[in-house]
Amino acid sequence: MRRSKIKYLSTGNEACGEGALRAGCRFYAGYPITPQNELTAYMSRRMEEENGTFIQAESELAAINMVFGASVAGARAMTSSSSPGISLKQEGISYIAGAELPAVIVNIMRGGPGLGNIAASQSDYFQATKGGGHGDYRSIVLAPATVQEMFDFTYDAFSLADKYRNPVMILADGMLGQMMEPLAFDDNIKPSGIIPKPWALTGAEGRKPLSAKSLRLGSGKNSLERHNERLQEKYKNIERSEIKTELYKTDDAAKIIVAYGSPGRIGRSCVDTMRDDGDAIGLVRLKTLWPFPYAEIRKLAERGCEFLVVEMSAGQMVEDVRLAVQDDNKVSFYGRMGGGIPEEEVIIKKLKNRG
């Protein structure tokens, strides 16, 4: 992975790790779980090479709280896990959001509920985009669909986290974590979006002590309600600025597949196959799940498009698509659960049968 100009054959997990390192992440704490183990293993080796800190924590709770600590001291910090482990981290993520600290959390999703299995899934969409932990907070959620995007989005996640002092989650299914694909990047790439962190707890010599916490018992302008209002203002700002969507052949499309991650790849192939048959099909592939592209999808709906949402879940993102479209007759759904992968033939059949 060290020299560039050539392409590497890399797993998504390792591309994610390298993307973090290239963004200047020098603190990683994690606890092993399939299907994200290649990422933890990669960090254990590479952090040592880069003089960073790698900690195999005693638990997922410990790992997310170590990230809290590293972040509050000003470091670019990351943790990763897979679905059951991410559930355990929710308390810490809520605290990080409440204390307004940057952090990157990677969820390489596997089948649930419970310990489920180790196959790829997308059934943590609700958890990732609607809070997950307690309280009125949001995490920025990025959804890569290729090994290249596992690198690129993780690299970008650190600038976003610093810019908004907010947790950023990389949400990818287990297939994207474990699969290999060519990866290319500039070997001289430097961390981007580095900004001063005057809030960081770096030792109070020569200045007034600072504090970073999520407990707010004050009143007036220090009250929890005022704090929440400020957070909501920040979230609105993120919704205005950070939505990223790939529109593929949607210009003249009558029917549109909406998907992210691995189903996004499969959806794209369906579009190509059906276009060869003369069907006016397009794809909306979400790169950010929160903020969600409500306006973009609504615009397509107003033009008269119908939508097929494809997910590796019982139907989670489809609820946001329905909110955007505001006409349930125009939105249908195809999902697989527990490790099933949506099949191209089924998607095409569903699109042909509708209307």
Add this chain to the structure above:
Amino acid sequence: MDKVNESIISAGFGGQGVMVLGKFFAIAGMLHEFKVTWLPSYGAEVRGGTAHSYVRISSNTIANPAVFNPDTAIVMNAPSLDKFEKRVKSGGLLILNSSMAVGKPKRNDIKIIEAPLTDEAIKIGNVKIANIITAGIYASRKRIFEKDILKNVIKTMLRTREELVSVNLRALELGMEIGKE
């Protein structure tokens, strides 16, 4: 070159090198400027259990890295023969390690190349290189790879284990010999 759209399942026991074999194909495809994907599949336990890897090599963008009906199945043990023979596309290729996969293939609508690959591997000096013999067989049948590039893949993959390069190159040559029509 003509449009390429190949899918391969390599299957066997953990330790027979079916994951590495898949990576070999994927790297070779990448060096030929094709789009490639590799995806592993194994249970929670690995050593001694059955495992397989999926590879796609294509001129076009690849959608799903998982493969259900492969153009080629490389089968290194008996459980994998039961599981994957029936999934090979009609007109496809089955490469079978008869040293380990006891039992007869049943299909007559696919091309079957059967050889005692583990025994052949022992004969040329390393039991672990039966996988690279199959790579040679595949290369001689499919003709999508240049031999020099395949040799480079071996050297690249073994850059920290140089002492193993020559035996792997011999395995590749032997496979190409076995695969000759």
